[in-house]
Amino acid sequence: MMRGTFDDVPLNALFPLLTPADVDSLRQAAGTVNTARAGKATAGWEWAVEHAVFPGTQPGTPVLLGLDVVEHAGDGDQLEFLLQVVWIGPGRLAIDVAVNVACWCEADHATHDVDALRLVVGEETSLPDAFRIGVERLTGWLADPYNADHWRAMAGLPSRRIG
Incomplete structure (x- = not known):
């Protein structure tokens, strides 16, 4: 995997069928993530x-x-906010977005997705539209509390054990 800012992403190499307007749409949507992470x-x-x-x-x-x-x-806990463009089959893409927390269950599951959404790209939803919707969900989550126990409570998972 290569890493960098969204401006570094070779969109035309990854998605050769995108129009220039589609590429602009992806770049605009991705830019809102940085706006949501102000500071x-x-x-x-x-x-x-x-x-x-x-x-x-x-x-x-x-x-x-x-x-x-x-x-x-600060107490060693963490939240993870994910957005991925993935293959789900030949010629089939999806946008997956999720909020992930560390597991504090009796049986260690490592992590849990506490909220997730899959947007399948197809005839009714274009890649730029699915990407924009996924980014909107992600930026909405980024505006919510940065407290992993808040997310665990919403999902009915055990709170972090302290001590």
């Missing part, structure tokens, strides 16, 4: 040009483009 470092994106063509079946989800915003709490 923080520019969001770091990751991409895999080798996934520009469907890589076939493989373990895991082939990610073309992604953003992972990790917010650390």
Whole structure:
């Protein structure tokens, strides 16, 4: 995976069928993430040009483009806000967005998605539209409390054990 700002992302290599207007739409939507993170470092994106063509079946989800915003709490806890453009099959893309928290269950599950959305790109939803909707969801989450226990409570998960 390559890393950088959204301006570094080779959108035409990842998505060769996008029009210039589509590319502008993606760039505009991505710019709102930095606006939502006012006062923080520019969001770091990751991409895999080798996934520009469907890589076939493989373990895991082939990610073309992604953003992972990790917010650390002073007490060692953290929240993770994810946005990824992924392959879900030959010629089929989806935008996955999620809020992720560390697990404090009796059985350690490592992490939990406490809110998630998958937007499948297709005839009714273009890649730019799905991306914009995913970014809107992500920036809405970034405006919510940066308290992982708040998110755990919303999902009915156990609060962090202290001590």
